[in-house]
Amino acid sequence: LFWNVFIKHIHYGDxxxxxxxxxxxxxxxxxxxxxxxxxxxxxxxPYFLSLN
Known part of the structure; x- marks a missing residue:
């Protein structure tokens, strides 16, 4: 219901x-x-390599 109203009130390009x-x-x-x-x-x- 809400989606149909939304589609009716908004343009297709929008x-x-x-x-x-x-x-x-x-x-x-x-x-x-x-x-x-x-x-x-x-x-x-490099951090772990320097630890090893």
């Missing part, structure tokens, strides 16, 4: 732009998380 915006934010978050994990691994490896 739905496309909103979905593109959220998918872009999702991809951006994934890339940031992946880069931060990569940097953390790269920084931790």
């Amino acid at each position: 739905v496309i732009s909103i979905s593109l915006y959220w998918s872009g934010m999702y991809i951006l978050m994934l890339s940031v998380i992946r880069n931060s994990n990569f940097n953390i691994e790269k920084n931790i490896d």
